[in-house]
Amino acid sequence: MARQGLRDQLVVAWFLRIVEGVFATSWRLRRYLLRRAVSSVVSVVGAVILTFLFLHLIPGDPVDNLLGDDARPQDKIELRQCLDLDQTLPVQLGRFVRSIFDGTLGYSCPDRKTTVAARVRKALPSTIQLAIAGMVVAVPLALLIGVAAALRAHTRWDALLTAIALLGISLPAMWLGPMLLNLFYIQVPVLPGPGEDTGRLRGLLLPAVMLGTHLMAMLARMTRSSMIETLSEDYIRTARAKGLPTWKVVYKHALRNALLPVITVAGMQFGALLAGAVVTEKVFARPGLGTLLLEGIAQRDYRIVQGCTLVIAGMYVAVNLIVDVVYAAVDPRIRV
């Protein structure tokens, strides 16, 4: 009888602890997410102000900087009006912010025919496709190399895989791309060259490899060290001591814990891929945000430069926030 009562008491106590825990953690989680969201908003607002100020922070008259000293006075006046540079600074900022909220990002200057947003929208899918393809190349390969190196740590295999990863972070991407083209387009013509088949999978392969290599190498290094660290943890030794087969220890116990930080960093690097796409798109003559940005620079179209920069920065901040939220939801440790 007494034993029964004790057990009931224990059950109730445990139940209460769990309920309490759920409430406490979810409250903490909520506060964490709120803080994270606020800091993201601060970042975006700051990025908006900074992209707005670019023109003014650079010494010299913005219009002279854009058109050069020997431009016709008529052109200068037109551009000055079009860019709102004849207004006071607060008015300029107000109009810039309004152009973000009404979804136009302003008009190209000085012809005022197309909105920046329309051109960005047209260019964006190709760049996102490329960035995702880069991710698809980078992440599985990185995990494979990293885990393999960690399992064979301090052997010849490890040295070889580590060297590959080291090469990957050291080789400049704009060297790798043309080298790939030389190999698979000129020497052994199996894949399409620059500007060919850009919309199809065949044409996406080399650009994805070029864009993804640096990230792949970086993540492989991370995976290796994270995995080595995890494999030396007590609970892994326990699992091994229980007599579990090695593959089970690796896949069921070590991998999940070792990979969480790697996946987070991979997500956060999505934005870096968007920026890296500028170089990749130029090498492979692909349409996209990077190509649009370079067009804007070549035509001294400031609104395009501003818009592209802002869109990439905004997407980067948003993806980082999403990754953090997912991470918080998946990893119980972050709530504590």
Add this chain to the structure above:
Amino acid sequence: MSRRVRAELRLERLSAGTWVGAVLLGLFLIVALLGPLLMKRAPTAHDLDHLLEGPSAAHLLGTDESGSDLLTQICFGARLLLGLASAVVSICLLLGVVIGTLAGYFGGWLDEIIMRVIDVLLAFPGILLNIAIAALVPRAGMGVLIFALAVNGWVGYARVTRAQVLRVREMEYVLAARALGVGSWQVMWRHIVPNILSPILVQATFGAAGVVLVEASLSFLGLGPPIPYTWGALLSQGTTYYWRARHLLLVPGVAIGLLVLGCNLLGDGLRDYLDPKSGGK
């Protein structure tokens, strides 16, 4: 070097990779400092009879699209790159250490403001901010490049410094100095900063590698300084001839790759060497 100093430094704890990195960087320094003195031609000397020629006895690394000798260009380019990397790294290091120390030591609203500024700068991924700045100036040049790289280059140093300052701020020797009435300024620069320099040094090694890669990217995008023989410009020229003059692509690519590899190897090695957790091999 006396035996005691050697025992203190415990150089045998440096991995083989670290030595390879040091040798690569040493080679780069030699090429950058002595190379230009040994060259007989000017890096921009044109030779229209020998365009896009592969390596030969007269031109050890071949010639480029205007007949300039590639080896000469690499040597002079190395000197430019050394200047650029030293300038950017020292500016960023100085800014980053000062800002990071102030943020970490004083905390509070100052720290909050500095961290928010860093957040904003980090909202621009990779080379985006550098592209935007280099694109808006009327004439690109070395000064512009240094400025564009320094605008967000200090952030990494500031974050490392801040984290380190937060770590040592409450240590006994700092508390002792403060208890003895040493001013904040003195505590920061004479007691804290000298003790946290090693992770900053590691950051500088990786930072130098970053400078080399960003210069190459910006030159490739046509936003570099208007000098035809910076390593980035040479590589950029090589990328347009990948279908016929392979040496033009190989030589600058391998040069940049080896230099960055050297920085990374040295950085990795120093980090492991300085990290008490790794405890040597």
